[in-house]
Amino acid sequence: MSGPPPPAGWTADEMMTVAAARQLRDGVACFVGIGLPSTAANLARATHAPDLVLVYESGCLGAKPDRLPLSIGDGVLADTADAVVSVPEVFNYWLQPGRIDVGFLGAAQLDRYGNLNTTVVGDDYAAPAVRLPGAGGAPEIAASCREVVVIVRQNPRTFTSRVDFVTSVGYGTGPGDRERLGLRGGGPRLVITDLGVLEPDPVSCELTLTRLHPGVTREQARAATGWELAVAEPLTTNDPPTAHELAVLRALQATAEGSRP
């Protein structure tokens, strides 16, 4: 597909964030990590989903920040939350029983079944090429939320045929694995990247390119994927960010606490 040239005036990261925000339905409860997931969730709350319930692993349930927090524990989250609970409680009483609709995750590596690695890059766990931050809340978010949305930039280093470490389970080695493992949540429903959107094939569970962002070609998406990328037919194109979405997103980012030019 030789699409139109990228419309001027917005970046690939902005398109990714807007595409992620659009996926959040009003009123659902969303477990939010810091960075792109938090930005997208707050954009959704400021546009089409004013009653989106933001849950942060610091124990802030229903946080309504008026500016983007730098960490999952900034004071603005506690100040605006419906309830602030302990960390054991947020995982045991809220996440574990399946009360959270959507889990928003990032990753350093992802494979065709949506398994995520945030632990180490390299074959030797004891002597890693790159030591990453580790699991945090992700393994149980991936297991227990009704569905998972992954936000990650697409390139062959990240989209790899085999993750070096399974930190969080997507569809394991394929159909039936989540059920065999006893994972109660539905697994990754969407992977939103700076190039487009991938969704699991209903039969094979393999991540399939279903949508491109405006101006991106399927060849670009294939070249940015470390396995033979399956492409849906017909392949559709996302609407570009609206002027309103962009204005709200940029205003939000300008409020990031302590932000510098």
Add this chain to the structure above:
Amino acid sequence: MATLVPLAQAVAELVRDGDVVALEGFTHLIPFAAGHEIIRQRRQELTLVRMTPDVIYDQLIGAGCARRLVFSWGGNPGVGSLHRFRDAVQHSWPRPLELEEHSHAGMANRYVAGASGLPFAVLRGYTGTDLPRHTANVSSVDCPFTGETLTAVAALRPDVTVVHAQRADRAGNVQLWGITGVQKEAVLAAHRSLVTVEEVVPELTPVPGQVVLPGWAVTAVAEVPGGAHPSYAQGYSVRDNDFYRAWDAVSRDRDTFRAWLDRHVHRAGAAA
């Protein structure tokens, strides 16, 4: 009953070489001043326990205090990597660092088991991940009622837990509020505990959402105003996000880090 003591004395008495030490505080109320005092007193061979080893553990690791780290997420929140932590894992600088890693849910439940006087806790977690292959402290257990196989995690029992709180009274009753994380469980799981506080007051006025640790459940309290900086104490200070951003450059280079440590920790007095 908790004794009210100066920070340097509390660390000298409660934190020993080779101890299993937990400094907790989930973004909020991180006991930075106490961590700096541990560095100043040149404690060694510590097993450091913390759900989110962020900048304070980057400093302790870079200073060479740690032999082993038990954790669930090691990064500079919203900024990026912990460079001293990575340097220790990838290049054994300034010394090798053994790792034992978990998920947040696993670590939180390990503290709950420790606080409850139980040998392990039960959760749905870790299943299908590579995490259990690297630690003996994650296993499985069959439910005696339903037969369902669940995940078991071993209790955490630190030799000493250190936390920061907003206030204490003269009897050593401690009051904290805002994001209270896993501090209550971490204190009750430990053999000894030290709480640094913003201020000691004659009487603790109730605050919504508060956690109170009775003085008889705490070993020592030290008054250290600003002792959570660059983290924060709700009602007293705000998170110094610029410090967290600046730490990235400070910690990236070994010499820059050492100069920072010398100037801001070693040459600064206790409670600085």
